[in-house]
Amino acid sequence: MSTRTVTVLNVAEKPSVAKSVSAILSRNQGLRVREGRSRYNKIFEFTYSIRGQPCQMLFTSVTGHLMELEFEDRYRKWHSCDPADLYHAPVRKFVPEDKKDIKRTLEEEARRCQWLVLWLDCDREGENIAFEVVDVCTAANRYVTLKRARFSALIDREIHNAVQNLVEPNKWFADAVDARQEIDLRIGASFTRFQTMLLRDAFVIDTPTDDRNLVLSYGPCQFPTLGFVVERYWEIQAHEPEEFWLINCSHRSDEGVANFSWMRGHLFDYTCAVIIYEMCTEEPNATVTNVKQQEKLKYPPYPLNTIELEKRASRYFRMSSEHTMKVAEELYQAGFISYPRTETDSFSSRTDLHTIVQEQQGHPEWGIYAQRLLDPGTGLWRNPRSGGHDDKAHPPIHPTKFSAGEAGWSQDHRKLYELVVRHFLACVSKPAVGAETIVEIDIAGEQFSVCGRVILEKNYLDVYPFESWGGSMIPTYTVGQQFIPTTLTLDSGVTRPPPLLSEADLLSSMDKEGIGTDATMHDHIKKLLDRFYVTKDSSTRFTPTNLGEALVMGYDDMGYKLWKPDLRAVMERDMKSVSEGVKSKDEVLANSLQQMKACFLDARLNKVKLLEAMGIFFERSNRAGGDELHATGEVVRKCGLCQESDMVLKKNRDGNFMVGCLGFPQCRNAVWLPGSVSEAAVTTNTCNICTPGPVYLIQFKFRQLEIPPNYSVNHLGCIGGCDEVLTQLTEICGRGPRMPARARGPITPTSHANQSDTRQGLCTNCQQTGHSLNDCPSQNLGSRNAERRRMNQHNGNFDLHAGEDSVSCSSCGAPCVLRTANTANNRGRKFYSCQSQECNFFVWEDNLNNSTGERSFTRSNTIPASNPGRNGGRGRGQRGRGSRSGPHAATATFVSATGDPISGRRCFVCGDPSHFANVCPNRGG
């Protein structure tokens, strides 16, 4: 061991780490600081001893990556080569202009050093940056000795331990990043050039930018992010509202009101609901069967990491994630909050949490709370929970300096600082405590329940007003107590589509699927907005633009998952293999690029899919010569929306008919016609109902196999809104162009609030353009259609291929045919349908067999046997007489749980076929 002092160049990934580590190692003794070439990256100097070796330590930093990857010059220009060449064009790493000063500092300092110690973040990117630093330093001084400091937190013990146990840099980690960079560059550049050059000039793309400057970028992170937005949008469009029924019960006493909920939730079968409701109203006496009292805790949030900060700022303040990170960065630079880019959501046991709280005691708004927190007598303190993530480099985001507001702060600086402080104080507080009482009652064998809650201690909620926990008082009940409900109603509702994705939803999806990193997610979201792929409304919800939807649709029609997270997931797995030494960088690169090139070439062969998808939304540009997709058709009426142009009948390339406004794209009024239309021609006959006229009638011919048997193949119809046949067939068969085929995966009925803001001009009832929900022509038909569905459950597209398994209709005796439903909710489900056009009988096949599952619970024509007590011989004489064996009827007779045949057309109280029992005037009570 030489006793001669060696000079050691230490390099951290960012200035803050250089400063912290220098302070720890020098113990703030003899620490000097001087300027480097870069104004942000200072150089700290102090003496230290590494394993007995006296060292003159120089500590500086970079700012993230020092180098970028680019194609060689001759491939840089867009028209310099075929985009497919970019999969093998030579690439090089270089130091960009704005990093040259850091490079010069490293070169100058390296020349006078014997050792180089790499203090970059201990993750893959950090390891890669370490090798960039090594490249620069060894080019200036090839004799320098390389060492890596491996640390897991910026705390004394870790740092001293790291410097006394220096290791070798990990090439595998760095290789993994090299592979990722190269794949991202080649895929991104090739697809971006391809789709931009293919589409930009071929269509009139109405974006706020000059067409010539429009870039239709593709990237392995931005496209899956776009995919999340489009997928949700399609889910909303494919949603078929479904009517459901539920029984509500309330009870008012001297102590207040209790609103009981039906424990079945709701039923989709009206007849079932009516039967049960009937039983309840006939024996309305309620018996309290259970009173459950329990203490409930509402826990404070986990310590704050980047994604959570972005999500909460979006939810509480509607700040964009990009703006949040900008403001957080400024607060960090000014020393008010800790480092804002961190995955960590648990505090190290060594963090001095009390001191952080102490600093906040003087704040006019939360100072008192901080004082209470520190007073052991209050018992308010509780050690923070662990969220389970630790990036080993930074603590959770927390306040680092007291402020009651600074002169230069904007409202957003104040809000974000307040969020960070209140979140921190909440984390070290006790959970809120509530007392919950759940009361269950039985009415005629049906169970109902209500929950009351009293907040006993607010605790953390006192300092965290962003979260709330509602209390609700209910009267006192005892088991066995009986009462007559104040109200007992049969109510209806309709399933709603899920809402558009909010910024917080989007961040969650990206986080879950591994798209981007905590430091880049907001960039990808911003990129979608900058590229005009999506728009964001005032409640931070995202809608794809026509451009965004068309691009995703084009690749989807090719059958590629380029807009799904899968590609990124595969790359992530490959990177992991490289970083573990399981695969080599070259192997992964060769394999991955070969596959992606094949995919690229295939996509280019199938470019017509992209063109077709774009053609649905955009006019062909004259620049590209001609407009084959929008040939002018016959005039049907004057457009009621723009009141300028004519609406004409058109046939799209995919064979579907529509009536669209010639003012397109300025006016987007359109009526989509049923997908089952095979021929359509405008006649000279006019409608004498629809205004403003004239509205010319259209002679339609439908494909027989695609419409229910009780509809005629030929139909003279009106698109003005008066034509119920057309409306029904549109509902049954789906609209022509695209939406029915877009429903991906099961669409779960949800009860979210009505869609407030979908794409402009799109009706939320029928999803067509040209009118709003309020004046939707299908709106008033909705209830009639629901009624029709109840009467005649032929609510599907029918495939008449399976005719052999026939049974006799129990209603009229005619043969029944086994068919397959083709609606979104029942696609593939078999049912028997009577062949007689006069008879409406049908029964689901799985109700005849012993099928099980939720579907039979919610949509079955028989009452589920979830409540066997109901058949206990109560009610009117005939009820309970039935020979029902299990949850499903064993014969083709359409029966209720009680065994009663159900005609579906008469009132159960008076037998009158003109109404149902819930509105029967003879029902009484």
Place this chain on the structure above:
DNA sequence: GCAAGGTC
């Protein structure tokens, strides 16, 4: 003019 990843 293209990606995504660091960071001021």
